[in-house]
Amino acid sequence: MPERNSVEIKSVSKVFGFGEYAVAAVDHVSVSIRENEFFTLLGPSGCGKTTLLRLIAGFEFPSRGEIVLAGENIAAMPPYKRPINTVFQNYALFPHMTVAENIGFGLQMLGRPKAEISARVSEMLKLVRMEHLAGRRTSQISGGQQQRVALARALAPQPKVLLLDEPLSALDYKLRKEMQIELKRLQAETGITFIFVTHDQEEALTMSDRIAVMSSGKILQIGSPHDIYDTPADRFVADFIGETNFLAAKVIAPGEGNATVELASGLTLNASAGPGLSAGDAATVVVRPEHASLSRPDAAIVLPALSGAVSNVVYFGTDTHYHVHLDGGETFIVRSQNRVMRHDPFETGDPVKVVFEPGAARVLRT
Amino acid sequence: MAERDALSLIEAERRRDIRSRWLLSTPALLIILFAALGPLFIVLVYSFLTPGDYGDVKWTFSTEGWVSVFLQRDIFDDTLTIADAHLTIFWRSIKLSLMTTVVTLIVGFPTAYFIATRSERTRELWLFLITIPFWTNLLIRTLAMLVVIRNEGLINTMLIRFGLIDQPLQMLFTDGAILAGMVYVYLPLMVLPLYASMEKLDFRLIEAGYDLYATPFRVLTRIIIPLVKPGMIAGSILVFIPSLGAYVTPSILGGGKNLMIGNLIELQFGAGRNWPLGSALSIALMLIVMVALLAYVRNAGSSGVKHG
Numbered sequence: 001m002p003e004r005n006s007v008e009i010k011s012v013s014k015v016f017g018f019g020e021y022a023v024a025a026v027d028h029v030s031v032s033i034r035e036n037e038f039f040t041l042l043g044p045s046g047c048g049k050t051t052l053l054r055l056i057a058g059f060e061f062p063s064r065g066e067i068v069l070a071g072e073n074i075a076a077m078p079p080y081k082r083p084i085n086t087v088f089q090n091y092a093l094f095p096h097m098t099v100a101e102n103i104g105f106g107l108q109m110l111g112r113p114k115a116e117i118s119a120r121v122s123e124m125l126k127l128v129r130m131e132h133l134a135g136r137r138t139s140q141i142s143g144g145q146q147q148r149v150a151l152a153r154a155l156a157p158q159p160k161v162l163l164l165d166e167p168l169s170a171l172d173y174k175l176r177k178e179m180q181i182e183l184k185r186l187q188a189e190t191g192i193t194f195i196f197v198t199h200d201q202e203e204a205l206t207m208s209d210r211i212a213v214m215s216s217g218k219i220l221q222i223g224s225p226h227d228i229y230d231t232p233a234d235r236f237v238a239d240f241i242g243e244t245n246f247l248a249a250k251v252i253a254p255g256e257g258n259a260t261v262e263l264a265s266g267l268t269l270n271a272s273a274g275p276g277l278s279a280g281d282a283a284t285v286v287v288r289p290e291h292a293s294l295s296r297p298d299a300a301i302v303l304p305a306l307s308g309a310v311s312n313v314v315y316f317g318t319d320t321h322y323h324v325h326l327d328g329g330e331t332f333i334v335r336s337q338n339r340v341m342r343h344d345p346f347e348t349g350d351p352v353k354v355v356f357e358p359g360a361a362r363v364l365r366t
Numbered sequence: 367m368a369e370r371d372a373l374s375l376i377e378a379e380r381r382r383d384i385r386s387r388w389l390l391s392t393p394a395l396l397i398i399l400f401a402a403l404g405p406l407f408i409v410l411v412y413s414f415l416t417p418g419d420y421g422d423v424k425w426t427f428s429t430e431g432w433v434s435v436f437l438q439r440d441i442f443d444d445t446l447t448i449a450d451a452h453l454t455i456f457w458r459s460i461k462l463s464l465m466t467t468v469v470t471l472i473v474g475f476p477t478a479y480f481i482a483t484r485s486e487r488t489r490e491l492w493l494f495l496i497t498i499p500f501w502t503n504l505l506i507r508t509l510a511m512l513v514v515i516r517n518e519g520l521i522n523t524m525l526i527r528f529g530l531i532d533q534p535l536q537m538l539f540t541d542g543a544i545l546a547g548m549v550y551v552y553l554p555l556m557v558l559p560l561y562a563s564m565e566k567l568d569f570r571l572i573e574a575g576y577d578l579y580a581t582p583f584r585v586l587t588r589i590i591i592p593l594v595k596p597g598m599i600a601g602s603i604l605v606f607i608p609s610l611g612a613y614v615t616p617s618i619l620g621g622g623k624n625l626m627i628g629n630l631i632e633l634q635f636g637a638g639r640n641w642p643l644g645s646a647l648s649i650a651l652m653l654i655v656m657v658a659l660l661a662y663v664r665n666a667g668s669s670g671v672k673h674g
Contacts, residue, residue: 059573079576092574096592105588106578157579 005068006035006193007056007161012065012075013217014051025051026062027217033161033195034210038187040196042204043214044240049197052214053163056195058082069160080109085154086163090170091146093138099149100125100134106157124152127186144175151183155190164196168203180207201241205229213237229288233274235364238286245292245332247285247306249363251277259363261285264328269304273363284366289335291360294322294346295353304361305353306332310346322346324354413645421639431642435650452630452647459626460654462541462616463609466548467602470556473549474601478560479590482567493561496554504551508618511547512538515619539621547615552608556601563597602662607655627651 014026026048033039041049054060056067058079067075074082085106093102103124107117125131128148133141138149147167154162164183168176184207187194198204204211205225212222213236221233232238235246249261252268259273261283269285277283294310295301311331312323315338322334332354346352413431415423433439438449481492499507514520515537522534537543567590575585591598613628620626625633627647634644 057573057577059576079573080579080581084577086574086577088570088574090568090570092568092570094571094574094589105575105580109579109581109584153578 004035005032006037006070007033007195008066008068009033009052009056010066010068012052012055012062012067014048014055014060015063024217026055028065029214029217029219030065031212031219031222033193035193036191038184038194038196038207038209040198040204040208040211041214042198042201042211042240044199047214048217049199049214050165051217053086053165053195053197056161057084057086057163083157083160084163085157085159085161086165087150087154087167089165089167091150091167093146093149093153095138097138098134099130099136099138099141102138102149103152103156105153110157120156124156127155127189128152128182143170144179147171147179148182151186155186155192158190159192161193161195164194166198167196168198169200176203183207205241213240215240231272231274231362232286232364235284235286235366238362238364243289243333243335245287245289247287247330247332248366249283249285251279251281251283251363254278259283261363263306264330265306265326267304267306269358269361271358271361271363274365276365277363282366284364285361286364287332287356287361289321289333290319290337292332292334292354292356293336294324294334295355297351297353299353301353301355303355303357305355307351307353308332310348310350310352313346313348322352324352326354409645409648413642413649415642417640417642419639421635421641423641428642431640431646434640434643435646455625455627455630456654458541458624459610459628462545462548462626463606463612465545466552466609467556467606469545469549470553470605471598471602474553474556474560475598477553478557478564478597481557481561482564483569489565493558496557499551499554504614505618507551508547508615511543511550512618515543515546538619539624541620541624543619544612544616544624544626547619548609548612551615552605555604555608559600559604560594560597563594563600567593599663603659606658606662610655610658611651 009029009031012026012029013024015022015024017023029048029052041052043049051060055062055075058074058077058081062075065075066073069082069084094105097105100121104117104121107120112120121134122131125134128151130145130148130152133145138146141149147170150167167183168179171179180203183194183196196204196207205228208225210222210224211228212219213228214220215236221228221237223231228237228241232241238244239246247263249263251259251261253260254273254277255270257272258270259277260268260270262268263285271285295305297307306324306326306328308324308326310322311325312321314321314323317338319335319337322336324332324334326332334354412423414427414429416426416428416430418424433446434449434452436449436452437446438451439446477496481489481496484492512519516522517534517536517538519538521537522531525531526534571589571593572585575589576582580588610626611628612626613632616624616626617629617632620629631644631647631651634640634647638644
């Protein structure tokens with residue numbers, strides 16, 4: 001499938017404030033978002049993801065750089081001229097209009113004929129399964145329903161790009177799960193490029209085609225959920241996405257995409273590595289809790305192993321987290337899936353060995 | 367029976383509740399009774415009496431006061447004709463009050479919007495500045511206005527100095543002067559309720575409007591105005607009612623010939639020595655206000671917003 005770019009962000013910066021108080025909320029960001037892609041901007045609050053979204057929507061204008069949509073630089077175009085619609089975090093439904101009037105508003109502003117508007121509104125109501133509530137005021141429907149109306153309102157004018165600003169954050173857990181599936185369905189059915197902003201890494205991993213992880217106004221890594229989770233580019237990404245263990249190490253021999261390092265315990269291992277490592281550097285080895293397992297100290301092991309003692313056992317239903325106090329003083333968490341037959345469980349105080357395949361480890365700059 | 371005891375307890379509780387509510391509202395009720403309804407009743411009674419020779423009233427029933435609100439009796443043959451002077455004054459009052467309301471709305475709307483869109487800390491400062499005119503007596507503020515617009519005043523002196531005009535412009539003692547004075551005096555009464563409803567406005571709705579292809583003008587007419595309508599109505603009422611009964615501003619800036627209802631009433635109680643007519647005019651003014659309010663509220667209510 002040929003991949004065409006939908007939105008290209010070229011070296012965009014957004015600076016707030018003046019002089020010494022100036023803060024770059026978005027700092028020289030470049031990213032190309034493909035057509036029909038579910039693209040997620042992920043990062044902690046204040047990382048600039050919402051500002052970047054507002055720049056694309058046109059509520060803010062970049063201090064520097066270009067935003068290109070369908071070959072045209074739209075960086076200075078007012079929002080009401082951009083073929084881009086937004087689903088707002090708080091939905092921002094018009095309280096003085098009915099559900100149907102809200103959905104039809106965009107088309108009405110575009111000056112479409114009445115018959116077309118009402119046909120499109122019905123179509124949208126059907127798409128989000130809200131036909132029975134068309135005449136209601138927006139204050140008379142539930143949060144989940146408001147969410148659907150906000151989606152329908154933004155999709156009704158058939159935008160080239162749909163922006164979603166943490167649209168699920170106000171919903172409770174079950175509804176959020178439902179809406180995640182609903183959003184994926186809508187994206188597949190409409191074929192519109194979705195740019196989704198969230199701080200919820202789980203949401204990002206389950207829904208996105210590609211994720212851009214942001215911090216302090218910069219994009220740290222762009223990749224598929226798989227890439228981001230399994231081969232984080234740096235320590236921040238590894239820490240922000242999922243749970244992970246950090247082990248202090250020293251680089252012995254950096255290679256192409258991998259490196260040999262020595263851990264504090266004296267263990268040497270060769271693992272895949274992020275950029276910017278040179279021999280003698282301090283580095284961090286990251287291992288996901290579910291990629292490691294526990295063994296009794298006397299078991300015969302050929303894999304890299306770290307010895308320590310179980311300091312805490314936390315039961316989560318589907319799995320159990322073992323906190324292991326390593327001999328070197330570091331703490332390592334091992335996640336083990338619970339099975340029906342559990343013989344010989346590890347208990348607090350048990351001496352253990354933490355075992356993982358070299359492929360599970362990744363070396364990153366500290 | 368336990369059930370009956372419970373019922374009588376509830377009943378006793380309810381009575382005590384009602385009694386304490388009445389007790390608590392007694393001061394307010396007394397003030398309304400003696401300071402508002404009482405005088406109003408006296409005015410109503412006076413309007414049906416005969417004028418005394420040196421002011422005051424004679425206790426003889428007469429409808430003459432009410433008749434002369436709109437009609438005048440010829441001094442020679444007692445024929446009744448329409449009281450043109452009164453009608454002119456009523457019309458001027460209504461016209462000037464409506465214009466004051468419209469102008470304060472046009473000026474106050476962007477002002478309130480400006481304040482509501484400032485940061486929370488600077489908003490307080492702006493509101494404080496809006497209330498500064500209230501610190502000075504109305505009479506003094508009106509006299510200051512007179513100093514600015516009179517023939518030898520600031521504006522005329524400047525215009526002549528810069529050679530833009532040879533003769534001073536007659537601004538004082540015109541309807542325009544009254545209008546300017548009333549707009550100046552009543553503007554804060556428009557800005558404050560407008561601000562109160564704009565402050566509650568969710569500005570993300572404005573962004574949502576822009577996002578959905580509404581131009582700035584469409585955002586104003588389709589989103590902002592419908593949502594701040596309650597403030598526009600409250601502000602209009604607060605400006606229109608006192609404008610209609612304005613006395614100080616028209617008497618200073620309008621001079622002797624551009625009377626408004628307030629001045630006409632004052633004239634009857636003072637130099638005119640016709641208290642029944644003054645009373646009848648006062649009641650008539652009140653009726654005009656009530657009719658205007660009812661019409662306005664009903665009209666605004668039917669086309670306005672119903673917030674769930």
